[in-house]
Amino acid sequence: MEKKKRKRLDEKGWKVRSVSEFLGLSEDEERVVELRIALSDALKKQRLNAKLTQEGFARMLNSSQSRVAKMEAGDPSVTFDLLIRSLFRAGIDRRKLSKIIAA
Amino acid sequence: MEKKKRKRLDEKGWKVRSVSEFLGLSEDEERVVELRIALSDALKKQRLNAKLTQEGFARMLNSSQSRVAKMEAGDPSVTFDLLIRSLFRAGIDRRKLSKIIAA
DNA sequence: GCTTATTATGTCAAATCTGACATAAAATAA
DNA sequence: TTATTTTATGTCAGATTTGACATAATAAGC
Numbered sequence: 148m149e150k151k152k153r154k155r156l157d158e159k160g161w162k163v164r165s166v167s168e169f170l171g172l173s174e175d176e177e178r179v180v181e182l183r184i185a186l187s188d189a190l191k192k193q194r195l196n197a198k199l200t201q202e203g204f205a206r207m208l209n210s211s212q213s214r215v216a217k218m219e220a221g222d223p224s225v226t227f228d229l230l231i232r233s234l235f236r237a238g239i240d241r242r243k244l245s246k247i248i249a250a
Numbered sequence: 251m252e253k254k255k256r257k258r259l260d261e262k263g264w265k266v267r268s269v270s271e272f273l274g275l276s277e278d279e280e281r282v283v284e285l286r287i288a289l290s291d292a293l294k295k296q297r298l299n300a301k302l303t304q305e306g307f308a309r310m311l312n313s314s315q316s317r318v319a320k321m322e323a324g325d326p327s328v329t330f331d332l333l334i335r336s337l338f339r340a341g342i343d344r345r346k347l348s349k350i351i352a353a
Numbered sequence: 354g355c356t357t358a359t360t361a362t363g364t365c366a367a368a369t370c371t372g373a374c375a376t377a378a379a380a381t382a383a
Numbered sequence: 384t385t386a387t388t389t390t391a392t393g394t395c396a397g398a399t400t401t402g403a404c405a406t407a408a409t410a411a412g413c
Contacts, residue, residue: 175338178344179335179338182347200358201361202360209402210403211401211402211403213403213404216360216362217362217401219360220360220361220362222362224400224401226329226330226400226401227330227334228330228400229400231330235278236278240281241284241285242352244351245348245351245352248344248347248348248351249344304390304391305389313371313372313373315373315389316372316375316392317371317372318390319390319391320371320391323390327371328370329370
């Protein structure tokens with residue numbers, strides 16, 4: 148957030164919180180959420196790069212359109228297992244996965 | 251496997267297979283198994299480094315000794331979610347996780 | 354506008370996971 | 384050796400996940 152804006156809000160009595168502060172997440176939970184989002188984004192990029200619809204992508208993953216939508220949305224009902232298996236299936240190898248996580 | 255040994259076995263009519271060939275794993279499943287092992291090993295290293303027993307480690311993770319044993323053994327009943335959450339809880343950050351996966 | 358395609362959201366039964374427990378096996382100490 | 388500690392393995396009820404489906408919302412084409 149821009150510094151000036153933060154100052155303005157602060158002066159008005161707003162407490163500026165990060166998403167994690169707002170949701171009351173622990174450090175670990177925060178890391179989990181952020182990592183999930185990183186993998187979600189990577190998965191969506193892979194799909195778009197392959198010019199597939201969620202429907203077509205789902206077939207390739209033996210899953211469903213709705214689940215792909217949830218994966219890409221970082222829905223909490225989606226596990227790392229599903230994301231990682233999907234990334235592998237979508238052609239991401241371990242080295243690439245490593246880079247995604249580092250970023 | 252050592253080349254000479256492979257040759258000897260081959261001459262005796264043994265077909266030398268990798269673990270994956272033996273189990274009939276697909277490329278993707280193979281990657282999943284190998285990654286699970288990498289994370290398992292890293293988790294065990296963390297525990298030993300902290301000089302904790304599985305029992306003590308389990309308390310720290312809000313889990314149980316038997317589950318920690320399964321985590322370290324790469325048991326298929328252990329998800330990436332559990333492994334990753336445990337690694338985070340054990341002090342591994344995203345950058346370190348990335349390196350573990352790259353290795 | 355209207356139609357079609359794509360994506361998002363809610364729900365649920367079946368499948369999978371997990372902490373907990375018992376207990377066996379292995380390691381370590383005494 | 385025999386205790387004691389630590390780790391491994393099997394099991395299971397309760398919790399979570401997932402593909403599938405329906406359907407709503409949005410975007411794309413015309």
